[in-house]
Amino acid sequence: MRRTLAGGFELDDDRARIDVDAVHAFISEQSYWGRGRSRELHERAIRGSARVVGLYMGSKQIGFARAVSDGATVGYLADVYVLPDYRGRGLGLELVREIVDGGGSASDVRWLLHTADAQGLYSKLGFTDGPPLYPLMERGRGGGASVPSRDDAPAAAGAHPADTPPQQ
Numbered sequence: 466m467r468r469t470l471a472g473g474f475e476l477d478d479d480r481a482r483i484d485v486d487a488v489h490a491f492i493s494e495q496s497y498w499g500r501g502r503s504r505e506l507h508e509r510a511i512r513g514s515a516r517v518v519g520l521y522m523g524s525k526q527i528g529f530a531r532a533v534s535d536g537a538t539v540g541y542l543a544d545v546y547v548l549p550d551y552r553g554r555g556l557g558l559e560l561v562r563e564i565v566d567g568g569g570s571a572s573d574v575r576w577l578l579h580t581a582d583a584q585g586l587y588s589k590l591g592f593t594d595g596p597p598l599y600p601l602m603e604r605g606r607g608g609g610a611s612v613p614s615r616d617d618a619p620a621a622a623g624a625h626p627a628d629t630p631p632q633q
């Protein structure tokens with residue numbers, strides 16, 4: 466899938482085109498949820514995801530999102546970002562729309578995500594932030610607690626509950 470957007474931007478789900486260094490740089494240095502992740506972890510995440518979508522301006526990757534999904538019943542949306550210089554022009558919305566409505570049976574799937582502050586974007590695509598259908602439980606990476614104590618979380622105010630620095 467390759468889709469051209471207004472302004473010459475492009476969405477592409479070609480896994481081989483993903484600029485792993487760009488994804489790693491943003492998420493490990495600028496995101497609130499994956500600071501300190503290793504490049505090798507990102508390589509594995511990209512390889513193991515059901516679908517990865519890059520957002521491009523020419524040869525430069527300026528955004529990213531990935532889906533962890535069985536393609537039939539449930540999907541988890543992860544690592545969504547648009548670089549700061551390109552925000553506020555509808556690109557994030559198109560990126561997420563491509564994941565949840567594009568690609569085969571994506572729209573049949575129940576989509577889940579964690580977000581600290583971008584509910585406004587996701588609500589445009591049908592996500593709700595009411596209580597989940599059933600109570601949500603989490604197990605942190607390595608089998609530990611999902612939510613580290615506040616003393617352990619440098620960015621606690623905006624920390625992503627599923628993937629905060631102490632668990633990398």
Ligand SMILES: CC(C)(COP(=O)(O)OP(=O)(O)OC[C@H]1O[C@@H](n2cnc3c(N)ncnc32)[C@H](O)[C@@H]1OP(=O)(O)O)[C@@H](O)C(=O)NCCC(=O)NCCS
Pocket residue numbers: 496545546547548551552553554555556557558559578579580581582583584585586587589
């Ligand atoms: C969240 C992010 C992907 C949005 O990208 P973007 O290209 O700026 O978003 P868009 O321009 O497509 O916004 C589409 C709509 O969602 C809304 N929206 C976007 N970001 C929002 C936010 N953080 N909070 C509330 N609403 C938001 C916009 O207001 C817009 O609605 P409008 O057209 O009615 O004004 C981008 O800000 C980003 O990369 N942030 C840092 C990483 C991050 O927080 N990712 C989400 C983790 S779940």
